[in-house]
Amino acid sequence: MTASVQETGHGAGQPRFAVFPSRRPGSVGPGMSGAALLVTLGACLPIGFIVWVAIQSGWPLVWALVFRPRVGELLVNTLLLVAFTLPLCILFSVGLAWITERSNLPGARIWSWLVVAPLAIPAFVHSYAWVSFIPSLNGLFAAVLVSTLAYVPFLYLPVAATLRRLDPSLEEAAASLGHAPLAVFIKVVVPQLRLAICGGGLLVALHLLAEFGLYVMVRFDTFTTAIVAQFQSAYNGPAANMLAGVLALCCFTFLGLEILLRGRERYARVGSGVARSLPAAPLRVWTAPALAFCAGWVALAVGVPIVTLFGWLLHGGTSVWNAGEIAPAVFETLLFAGVGAVLATLSALPIAWLSIRAPGPVQRVIEGLNYAVGSLPGVVVALSLVTITVRIAMPLYQTVVTVLLAYVLLFLPRAIVSLRASLAQAPVELEQAAASLGRSPLNALWTVTVRLAAPGAAAGMALVALGIVNELTATQMLAPNGARTLATAFWAHSSELDYAAAAPYALLMIILSLPLTGLLHAQTRRRAAP
Amino acid sequence: MSGILQLNMVSKRYGRVQALDAINLRVEAGSRLAIVGPSGSGKTTLLRMVAGFDTPDSGTVQLGETCLATPVSFVPAHLRDIGIVSQDGALFPHLSIAQNIGFGLPKDTPGRDKEIAQLLEMVGLEQHMLARKPDEISGGQQQRVALARALARRPRLMLLDEPFSALDTGLRASTRRAVADLLSARGITTVLVTHDQGEALSFADQVAVMRDGRILQAGDPRDLYLRPDSPFVAAFLGDALILEATIRDGQAQTRLGSIATATATVPRPATIVLRPEQIVLQPGREGGEGCVARIAAVEFGGAGSLVTLELVGPFADGGPAVVLHRNGLADLRVGDIVSLSVVGAAHVFPAGD
Numbered sequence: 001m002t003a004s005v006q007e008t009g010h011g012a013g014q015p016r017f018a019v020f021p022s023r024r025p026g027s028v029g030p031g032m033s034g035a036a037l038l039v040t041l042g043a044c045l046p047i048g049f050i051v052w053v054a055i056q057s058g059w060p061l062v063w064a065l066v067f068r069p070r071v072g073e074l075l076v077n078t079l080l081l082v083a084f085t086l087p088l089c090i091l092f093s094v095g096l097a098w099i100t101e102r103s104n105l106p107g108a109r110i111w112s113w114l115v116v117a118p119l120a121i122p123a124f125v126h127s128y129a130w131v132s133f134i135p136s137l138n139g140l141f142a143a144v145l146v147s148t149l150a151y152v153p154f155l156y157l158p159v160a161a162t163l164r165r166l167d168p169s170l171e172e173a174a175a176s177l178g179h180a181p182l183a184v185f186i187k188v189v190v191p192q193l194r195l196a197i198c199g200g201g202l203l204v205a206l207h208l209l210a211e212f213g214l215y216v217m218v219r220f221d222t223f224t225t226a227i228v229a230q231f232q233s234a235y236n237g238p239a240a241n242m243l244a245g246v247l248a249l250c251c252f253t254f255l256g257l258e259i260l261l262r263g264r265e266r267y268a269r270v271g272s273g274v275a276r277s278l279p280a281a282p283l284r285v286w287t288a289p290a291l292a293f294c295a296g297w298v299a300l301a302v303g304v305p306i307v308t309l310f311g312w313l314l315h316g317g318t319s320v321w322n323a324g325e326i327a328p329a330v331f332e333t334l335l336f337a338g339v340g341a342v343l344a345t346l347s348a349l350p351i352a353w354l355s356i357r358a359p360g361p362v363q364r365v366i367e368g369l370n371y372a373v374g375s376l377p378g379v380v381v382a383l384s385l386v387t388i389t390v391r392i393a394m395p396l397y398q399t400v401v402t403v404l405l406a407y408v409l410l411f412l413p414r415a416i417v418s419l420r421a422s423l424a425q426a427p428v429e430l431e432q433a434a435a436s437l438g439r440s441p442l443n444a445l446w447t448v449t450v451r452l453a454a455p456g457a458a459a460g461m462a463l464v465a466l467g468i469v470n471e472l473t474a475t476q477m478l479a480p481n482g483a484r485t486l487a488t489a490f491w492a493h494s495s496e497l498d499y500a501a502a503a504p505y506a507l508l509m510i511i512l513s514l515p516l517t518g519l520l521h522a523q524t525r526r527r528a529a530p
Numbered sequence: 531m532s533g534i535l536q537l538n539m540v541s542k543r544y545g546r547v548q549a550l551d552a553i554n555l556r557v558e559a560g561s562r563l564a565i566v567g568p569s570g571s572g573k574t575t576l577l578r579m580v581a582g583f584d585t586p587d588s589g590t591v592q593l594g595e596t597c598l599a600t601p602v603s604f605v606p607a608h609l610r611d612i613g614i615v616s617q618d619g620a621l622f623p624h625l626s627i628a629q630n631i632g633f634g635l636p637k638d639t640p641g642r643d644k645e646i647a648q649l650l651e652m653v654g655l656e657q658h659m660l661a662r663k664p665d666e667i668s669g670g671q672q673q674r675v676a677l678a679r680a681l682a683r684r685p686r687l688m689l690l691d692e693p694f695s696a697l698d699t700g701l702r703a704s705t706r707r708a709v710a711d712l713l714s715a716r717g718i719t720t721v722l723v724t725h726d727q728g729e730a731l732s733f734a735d736q737v738a739v740m741r742d743g744r745i746l747q748a749g750d751p752r753d754l755y756l757r758p759d760s761p762f763v764a765a766f767l768g769d770a771l772i773l774e775a776t777i778r779d780g781q782a783q784t785r786l787g788s789i790a791t792a793t794a795t796v797p798r799p800a801t802i803v804l805r806p807e808q809i810v811l812q813p814g815r816e817g818g819e820g821c822v823a824r825i826a827a828v829e830f831g832g833a834g835s836l837v838t839l840e841l842v843g844p845f846a847d848g849g850p851a852v853v854l855h856r857n858g859l860a861d862l863r864v865g866d867i868v869s870l871s872v873v874g875a876a877h878v879f880p881a882g883d
Contacts, residue, residue: 172614
């Protein structure tokens with residue numbers, strides 16, 4: 001521990017000195033670095049598990065389990081799903097973002113909220129609505145349709161934010177150089193959307209790999225559905241584990257692809273000064289088609305789930321509102337979401353702190369590892385925790401501790417991103433200024449940094465809670481016997497085709513998610529303000 | 531081919547703000563006009579109307595024989611053949627310098643690469659920069675590339691929207707000279723918007739001063755400087771000593787004494803303006819014929835000093851102190867007594883101002 005020598009100043013004659021243990025304001029102590037390392041090691045458990053199982057199984061078994069027709073089928077299905085869904089998501093999100101952000105569409109602000117609204121509806125509730133609306137809906141077409149409707153907001157949010165903060169002088173310069181509006185859009189606007197499209201596209205791709213409930217409902221096999229099926233029929237046998245390994249490889253491939261496509265280009269504004277906001281483009285004769293497009297989209301992405309849901313609620317009447325079943329599910333969901341969000345945020349703190357206060361190669365490796373682990377689907381994380389608890393920590397198997405650990409592993413990147421942004425609001429210089437004004441380092445930390453970072457951290461916590469409320473796969477595989485969240489209760493009823501009984505749980509999930517979705521939308525708008 | 535730019539009764543309102551109020555303006559072919567005014571005076575709005583980035587509520591914009599904007603028609607920006615260089619250059623960050631310069635040139639232009647290289651050379655940059663990205667060159671170089679990019683299409687009119695304001699002082703002067711020379715050599719009609727009156731006076735053949743969406747005065751830079759129509763124009767175009775006076779026998783009777791005027795003869799109350807270079811300070815009481823003052827403060831600023839004078843003796847009237855800019859080398863100390871005399875004639879503002 002370092003020590004500082006301070007003059008006490010109250011001796012007569014000769015100055016007297018006292019030695020105080022000290023923490024320099026804004027410094028990163030070994031404790032914080034150690035904690036960051038510890039969290040990262042913990043986060044690497046699932047990757048370690050995949051490697052460990054592969055080594056234990058031996059190469060011949062790994063070969064036999066990986067290179068078989070079934071894996072080929074799943075791979076083709078998964079790649080087809082991504083190949084069709086991703087371009088559609090990009091097309092619709094860019095179109096909707098341009099119309100709502102850059103044109104003079106009547107009620108653009110309201111449309112923008114409505115386009116983001118599907119985020120409040122869990123993906124498996126989307127498919128529940130569509131399947132009960134059109135029972136014959138199944139296979140690749142259904143999977144692409146429902147995935148596109150459910151996941152467009154993941155791309156819409158970053159694309160809309162980028163469009164809002166683009167420097168208008170670039171488009172004006174292109175126009176003054178003789179380029180028509182469409183050419184300006186293609187040559188100047190689209191290249192600047194590349195980062196947003198890459199980031200949002202990766203998020204969509206990872207969700208396509210990780211989603212379970214949606215594809216079971218539309219009877220479309222992916223790696224995730226196959227792993228859960230294997231797990232349910234043969235527990236955690238090597239077949240499920242190897243599928244999880246291939247799935248993890250797919251995730252890392254998408255991560256690598258995103259890095260490759262993103263490139264090293266710089267898209268930030270060149271020059272100084274503050275960018276103006278661009279005047280809205282007049283739609284003129286295109287106003288009606290644009291309104292029809294937005295209305296059609298909202299009808300499919302929000303209208304169908306909501307109308308179907310209320311249809312089932314009406315059909316079920318009061319009998320489906322069984323307080324004895326619903327109240328505990330709400331309580332357990334809120335408990336898991338609250339505790340999980342706090343734990344994930346606390347775990348993210350040392351990594352986010354290191355990222356802002358001591359950036360460097362080691363910190364970048366730590367952060368990168370956490371993002372890589374965070375890209376793993378819930379099913380992989382759950383399977384690894386089942387294996388680990390069964391083999392070396394049996395008392396923890398199917399306990400609340402394991403579920404919470406899974407939540408931390410799954411939502412750590414989300415917490416890191418939010419915390420990092422909020423810590424950046426409190427630069428070290430402010431803490432140093434407080435110290436120079438007589439505050440002790442801890443007092444300066446509390447009164448300046450914590451106060452400034454708290455709103456962002458709380459918003460981050462809310463986003464993690466939103467993820468936990470809608471989490472199905474890991475909760476289903478790890479929750480203690482008898483434990484029921486809204487998601488697992490919904491799934492239990494809808495799996496038995498009792499859609500009416502499932503409806504209240506779906507509605508409650510949506511009601512819980514709505515304010516958090518609103519928060520996410522508002523946060524993105526605020527950050528993107530020019 | 532450059533053309534005459536004409537604006538007739540152009541108005542624009544944003545909500546409650548009247549950004550442009552019945553603007554009339556004419557810029558001769560091949561000449562350079564500078565529009566100056568404080569922030570919010572409407573000068574950038576005016577430029578955007580000409581560029582085609584915004585539509586006027588009323589009035590017409592005409593370039594040569596082409597009507598660019600009327601109440602019933604509007605030529606979009608990409609069809610106007612008008613180049614623009616903005617405050618930060620607006621270079622496309624995802625394109626190289628060569629791609630930026632060639633952005634407005636069709637791909638099948640014969641000798642396209644050669645022309646890009648020539649344009650780069652013309653703006654005083656070296657060929658090895660062609661492959662660089664905008665964030666790899668300095669601010670001054672970015673401005674030059676932006677100019678080369680705008681020149682590539684051989685525009686009929688060039689609009690410069692405070693293009694030198696982001697540059698440091700030394701670079702600003704050299705870039706401004708280079709740009710002025712280049713535009714003159716090509717005979718391109720140019721409109722510069724700036725809030726820097728020195729820049730406007732040195733760059734342009736004609737200067738227009740704007741305030742609250744109106745053009746207060748337009749004309750030859752020297753004429754505007756020496757014969758402003760209002761105290762605002764006088765103060766905006768440079769340091770000015772503005773005094774209340776009574777005109778009698780071609781002389782302005784002021785608190786500094788009697789000062790000759792250039793034009794006014796009819797006896798009346800008036801406001802006059804003196805430029806700092808017209809006022810001579812001499813140490814002691816005996817040097818000048820004019821009034822006597824005590825130096826109350828000197829703010830040394832390198833090349834110049836700001837001197838605050840309190841009138842003393844028979845001239846002490848309890849009025850505000852007189853503040854003048856002087857050469858920084860002048861040996862002026864607080865408490866010194868100086869006499870003030872005026873060289874040349876004072877300009878009398880037209881009646882009513």
